Amino acid sequence: MELFQTLTDDQKALVGCVVALLTCGTLMSLSYYVGQMFRKNDTPEPAEPHILRFPNRVDTHEERPERKAA
Structure with a gap:
């Protein structure tokens, strides 16, 4: 398990996310x-x-009242 000791926290988090998605x-x-x-x-x-x-x-168009600009 030397691999996990050499990984940074961000890399461990990415590995954990990949494992979670695969699971x-x-x-x-x-x-x-x-x-x-x-x-x-x-x-x-x-x-x-x-x-x-x-x-x-x-x-x-007869049902709608005509709209005029203010």
């Missing part, structure tokens, strides 16, 4: 694949996704 990525991918194994595949998927549609807005 989080590994746990995230492991969780994804384990979750797929235990997920029930017999749940039917909806035929169409639910889409929320808003009414179309009619934009006419």
Whole structure:
């Protein structure tokens, strides 16, 4: 472990951040694949996704009052 004794504090912090990112990525991918194994595949998927549609807005110039510069 002479390597850690020769590193500065900033370099140790960078190594720690890289290790933390790699650990989080590994746990995230492991969780994804384990979750797929235990997920029930017999749940039917909806035929169409639910889409929320808003009414179309009619934009006419008569509805707006004319704006004049002050």
